[in-house]
Amino acid sequence: MKRSLLLLSALLTVSSALASSVADVKKKGVLVLGTDPTFQPFEFKGADGSFQGFDIEIARAVAKDLGVKLQISPVGFGALMPQSVTSGRVDIAMSAITITPERAKIVSFSAPYYRSAQVFIVKGGNPGKFAWPANVKGKVIGVQANTTGQFAANDTLKPKGAVIKVYDDFAAGLADVQSGRIAALLGDAPTVTSLQKRLPGQFAQAGKELVSEDYGMVFSKGSDLVAAANRTLARLRSSGEYQNLLEKWIAQK
Numbered sequence: 116m117k118r119s120l121l122l123l124s125a126l127l128t129v130s131s132a133l134a135s136s137v138a139d140v141k142k143k144g145v146l147v148l149g150t151d152p153t154f155q156p157f158e159f160k161g162a163d164g165s166f167q168g169f170d171i172e173i174a175r176a177v178a179k180d181l182g183v184k185l186q187i188s189p190v191g192f193g194a195l196m197p198q199s200v201t202s203g204r205v206d207i208a209m210s211a212i213t214i215t216p217e218r219a220k221i222v223s224f225s226a227p228y229y230r231s232a233q234v235f236i237v238k239g240g241n242p243g244k245f246a247w248p249a250n251v252k253g254k255v256i257g258v259q260a261n262t263t264g265q266f267a268a269n270d271t272l273k274p275k276g277a278v279i280k281v282y283d284d285f286a287a288g289l290a291d292v293q294s295g296r297i298a299a300l301l302g303d304a305p306t307v308t309s310l311q312k313r314l315p316g317q318f319a320q321a322g323k324e325l326v327s328e329d330y331g332m333v334f335s336k337g338s339d340l341v342a343a344a345n346r347t348l349a350r351l352r353s354s355g356e357y358q359n360l361l362e363k364w365i366a367q368k
């Protein structure tokens with residue numbers, strides 16, 4: 116009895132590790148999106164508790180084209196990439212996720228859907244006079260765990276004498292920028308412009324960008340959902356909806 120239960124749970128583990136496919140999603144009637152909703156303007160919880168942002172709307176369009184509902188599963192970024200996708204817990208991950216060759220060994224990416232960059236977020240007025248590349252030695256720089264900001268900081272800033280502080284939660288890093296506990300926090304470019312709009316004067320970008328990057332939607336390796344997502348992206352681009360979403364969520368006016 117015990118043994119058969121063990122066998123059953125082993126089988127379940129194996130099957131849940133299988134790639135999620137278009138057929139799986141249609142059978143369930145839902146597309147499960149994994150996202151770390153602390154990253155305005157891409158994914159965040161609105162005042163009414165609903166999930167909002169550029170990525171959320173693109174994921175909704177993918178679900179709509181598949182003829183299913185979108186179900187949102189909030190996951191911290193550390194667990195999201197790539198475990199939530201490779202374990203089959205979610206069908207798609209969107210969280211301003213940068214396409215990198217290392218990640219592409221483990222998961223499959225859609226075509227790029229947004230060109231972004233890692234930039235330094237500092238307190239408004241930049242009291243510590245942080246500047247990249249001029250002034251990083253001995254400075255404490257925050258990064259979110261498991262992000263391209265962390266990877267770039269280890270590669271480029273550490274060798275120049277910066278002290279890297281790792282946060283699981285992006286918001287905790289922002290709070291430390293505000294309190295002056297860290298000199299700068301690495302974040303994706305549109306997150307700074309969004310902060311500046313929402314909290315005028317409190318945050319600024321310092322220096323030039325550290326690296327530029329492209330975002331992709333993430334799927335289990337080899338999934339046919341990639342082609343479906345790319346068709347939706349092409350449709351959004353040619354219908355003008357993509358442009359509307361850019362203007363609604365990201366473009367500075």
Ligand code: ARG
Pocket residue numbers: 150151152153154158192210211212213214259261262263264285303
């Ligand atoms: N673009 C960066 C990366 O892919 C950071 C993404 C962080 N996203 C988030 N929702 N916290 O690593």
